[in-house]
Amino acid sequence: MKGRIGLRITSSILFLFSFILFLSGCILQRRSMHTLEHYYDTMPLPETHPLAIEKKRRKTQAENPTPSSESKSYNHGGGIQRILSTSQRQRGAQDLRWEQRQQQLEMELQREMERYKTVGYVQLVDDFTTVCSAVLMFNDLDRLRSKASRILIYPESWDMQLEISESQQKEAQKILATQEKTLNNKRKQKNTKKTSKKKKNKKEDTTKLSDEEATNPLDPPPLPHQISADKSQQYHTARRLLHLARIKHSAILLPMPDDTVNPLVMLNMTDYKRLIYLRSPAVIMKNMDEMLLHSPVATVSAPRDSSGGLSSNFLMVTPEHGELEYVMKQEGAISKDFGGLGKLVDKIYATTAMILPRWPHDVFTSDFFNSPVESNGNRASNWKPSKVLKEAYYIFFDAGKKIKNGEWEKVPQPWKLKSLEEDVAPKCQMVQETGNGEERLDCTARDVWRTLYDGYRQRRMEVCGLDLEA
Template sequence: MRRKPSTELPRFVIPHPPSSQWRRRHVLFVFTGLLFVLWLLRSRRACPEGDGINWRKYAYSLYATDGATLCHAVLVFDSLAKLGSKADRVLFYPDAWDTVISDSRDRNSQLLVIARDKYDVKLQPIKLLTVEGRTRDGFTGTWQKSVTKLMAFSLGYYDRVIALDSDITLLKPIDELFLLPDTPIALPRAYWYKVDPPPLTSLLMVIKPNLEEFERFKDAIQEGGDTAIVQAHKFDMELVNERFEHSALVLPHRPYALLSGEFRKKNHTAYLGNPWETWDAQKIYDEAKLVHFSDWPLPKPWIMWPLEGLAEIQPDCGGSHQGTCAERKIWKGLYEDFRARRKDICRLLSVPAPDWSKIKASAPGDNSTEVQG
């Protein structure tokens, strides 16, 4: 077998060391790649759901003035979590409270910890806002501090905040409201008022936080309000209407502001928005996103019904006190669901039923969210 001459054999060639230009280019590529990875990670943190929206710029705001409203705020946070809400959550509460659980009966501290640890709520201890000259609510005996909801205007580190009352049930997600066109405030009208147009209702407010606006509200609150307005339990609503009545973006009350009392009424034209549509209780319930409890003179859902009051006030199913109908089934179901969640999440039982004769004898407050049957 012929051996190959040395000139035909493969040669081992020592490669030239890489040039300094190539090394610089290599470092540049690596550096650029690292920057891209860092940007990608930061973008994913800013838009955790990958939908291109920075949900950290938005928040839901609720407030608590006592143990009951604290529990009900936690119920709303629970609903937001279950409905897949992506925005932050903020809770204003009295600065006398803390998150140190002293014993098993320290329910306020327990609920604050649940809100913080389970629902990722940002806790904001504050001195509650109080209308000067206001004494006590005639029925519940609690101090009137609902104007504390206006603290939402102080959250200047958010682009938009949704401020909610806590005596509600959320049925569907409402995150889409954060993406409304730019406006200082958006809210529904109190469709149950018998004036045209109805006033704006503060039970749901989509707010562009503004510290100057907040200071103006504080000044008005500290000056006190008209006696009739304050005694009507609607001072926060009055403030909002005086400021934004002619400039607010009006949200459709259908589906964002359905009162529980609507299922007791006989004329539904105001809610339907027209006189020709046929009322369908199940359809209305299915399309609603938020229900606000309002069935004066029956108490709110955390207070048990007086049996006489229930028989008198519940949906009458066309005059029948036997059996049931869609209106009665839905109406009772809303209350039963609220009480069950209050017991399961807050570990709180309902308040015993008050004396029905005393409730009926008291003058009905023209509350901003109360509707007569």
């Protein structure tokens, strides 16, 4: 018992001494802080020093106290009001930076759009039946997300009477965009909903009726009745497709005198810095906007054709004042025949033209019939049609294939071929494997050719609404 009492007394004494030491430490610390504050208050500091700025602010605040009790309460104990105002200033600065960034992006976008307006793709049509091929080229450019201008030149003697105001064009484009968005949403809903066939058929019928009743922005302006009655069905189809090119593909329609509907008329289109003419019917495989913007300056750029001259299928032109007049003086008139046009281009620009590689810029469908052959009669192993298709910029449907003795045989165009199973496709060929030397039958060229033909037939129906003409 006595031992426990002694232990308690000892513990109490230790606790008391510890508490006294703690209090003395606190007092000593407060006095030290007070001494330091007094030292910094009396010590001279440069005006730019943070402590000097803070002392000046406190002095000003003490001399001009705010009458608001709310402000006093905020200023008390740590400067809450100052923290809030700093936060507001930071938010304001962030908002200002965001607005400046948005303005900068809008200006950059505007400059980019102006840049793309100075380059473009040109299509020429001199026959009603060729308008669809030109529209399909613009459809390819949309698919490839090209931003460059699209120009469609046609004879002014067609008298299409397609004049509409800019506001009418924008309104038609707006209606078209809304209709396409609505139809896409309906298709998505039909694909996701699991309903019975009867309900699906009813919904599809309702959609068709509403689409027929809706205004069609792709309908061209109405013609006076007496003029409409005199025109052929081909005229009305061409007129509809020209209007489609303007509304759906933002093409610039450019009627010209009949004798000037020629690719070399681009030489005189000085509102543009560079233009590309691509002969149709064809498929555009790659976006060539960067080529238009950044290619070296040359009056004419073109690949070579099979004879070694400049090709008239793919022409990139830098318009210049007086260049077309120079060409006219050289020849007197420009041939509308593409064979004659190629000879003319080669004659005038053979030494000054920038030569582009034929592959991948100017690939023909006939190339898939004429693969390189080795001395043993087998196809060269380095010939890969799938690689040609992947790397090509532009593939022209030249409606031909080379047969024996250098002669050519006609091949129907995609819309004139009754069936892709007809015996006109490229034949499968024996190819020697690298490494083991074994031979195998390769049908890649035939498959690629059928893919090109079938794709063109389908797009012609979907975009132009034209069926096969076989």
